[in-house]
Every structure is written in structure tokens, then in C-alpha cells.
Amino acid sequence: MLTTCIEIFKKTDMLKQVLDTYIPADGDYLIMQYADGDFQLKEHITVKMDKKSRILNISPSEKRQIAEWDYYCKLLEMNKPIDPKKVIHSNNYLSFWIKKESLENGKLTQEVIDRYYAILANPVQKYKNAKDRQLYEHAEEKLGAVNQEALEQIKNWIKENIRQLPIEVTGKDYLKIFFLMPDTDVKGEGERYFIPNLFNKNDYNVAIGETIYGVPNNNMQMNAKKPFLEGKDRLYKVPMLQ
Secondary structure (H helix, E strand, C coil): CHHHHHHHHHCCCHHHHHHHHCCCCCEEEEEEEEECCEEEEEEEEEECECCCCCCECCCHHHHHHHHHHHHHHECCCCCCCCCCCCCECECCCCEEEEECHHHHCCCCCHHHHHHHHHHHHCHHHHCCCHHHHHHHHHHHHHHCCCCHHHHHHHHHHHHHHCCCCCCCCCCCCEEEEEEECCCCCHHHHHHHHHHHHCCCCHHHCEEECCEEECCCCCCCCCCCCCHHHCCCCCCCCCCCCC
8 A cells, every 4th residue: 555655656746745735934034136246135025824714925926935945944853953052943054044033032143143154164063973974975975065155155144134134023933034146056955954864863874775774754753762662672673764
């Protein structure tokens, strides 16, 4: 039965299915376009979902545009952040997400911003575990090195402008900024984060040929707090790899 289901999904456009059902979080979304040596506000979209009807206040075309960028820039979960203090919630240098209240309560500091971009400029420093690093190196081999010039330009813009944006920033929902630049690829930068963070815990990864298998992150946990999930009576304690 599972094999039949897999064959059906192989014939469908999985990305389209994901984006069609993707629900962006409430907040203000700023699309910044790079031109003539600076960033200009290309589009500002405010997203709000009616809690009763669960209907968004934006058009299908706006939702599609936001959903694709949002999908590639999100964290898989809050336990796998780029920013270790979890103030910045995006996963690559082409996006910058914070809760608006972080601007008011002092959590977003220059130090937090510098640390976020320092990690993105040299992601391998984040992956000290040998198996974590192996996956990141696989990602870099596929995607190439980080565009340092673009990253530096975006970092400088954020540091200079995050507290003087062309919109009013109040409330407890999200402020999400996306940057459009030549020679950059938001999908690729998202994959740079997703590939080494895809599995639940890379300690259990196994390489067979050119494929790396690991513990899935959905509905599966393998950590010291949940030893009962191990297959205690098996030679290999991990319940499953995929």
C-alpha cells in the first residue's frame, strides 16, 4: 500500500501541493529590491488570518509569492535555529525575520545581528559534530560557497535601517524582510540550511553508497530524554532510517 502511495506522489508536483496549502504567519512582509547600489522597498504585504474562518486577507497571487519565499527561509523548528539566541527566526542571509516586539524589548541588538550574519558567512562553524559537518559539506559542494558580497551588503542595510523602516512596526506578530539581489538564489540558500538539519539527529546517519540515511524529523525523536524510543532488543537501536 505504501509503495502505491509513493508512486502516486511521484507523479504530482509536490512543491505546488506544499505551497498551495502553506499558511504564512501573521505579520508584515517587506520585499526589498536591490538597484543602483541600494535596497528599495518593492512591496509591502500585511498578512492577517481570520481566526474563525481561517481565511487570509491577501490575494492568491500574493499568497503564492509570500509562500514560496517563506517556505525556503523558515526554520525547520525552533530547536534548530541559525541564531543561537532565537531572536532571529530566518535561516539564510536573503531573509530577516523577527517578532516585532524584539525591537521594543531590547532583544534585537547589534551583537545578535552580527552573530547571525557571522554564522551565515561561515556556516561550517555551526556544525562542529563530524556528521553534521559532513552534511553541510555535501550542501556546499552542491550549492557552492556563500555569496559574501551580497551577505555583507544585506547585513549593513539591516544594521542601518532595521529601526527606521518605511512602515510602522508595532505588535507581537512577525516582521519578515526578504531581499532580491542579482546572482542570489533563495531556494539554494534555504537548502544550505535544510540539508544539514533535515534529520532528527545526525549522530545516527549512515552512508550507503552515495546516499546518506538518517532518523526522520517528523514524528520521531531520538534524544537522551526519550530513551524508550530506542529499539532496546535490536542490534541497531534506531527505529528507522530514511
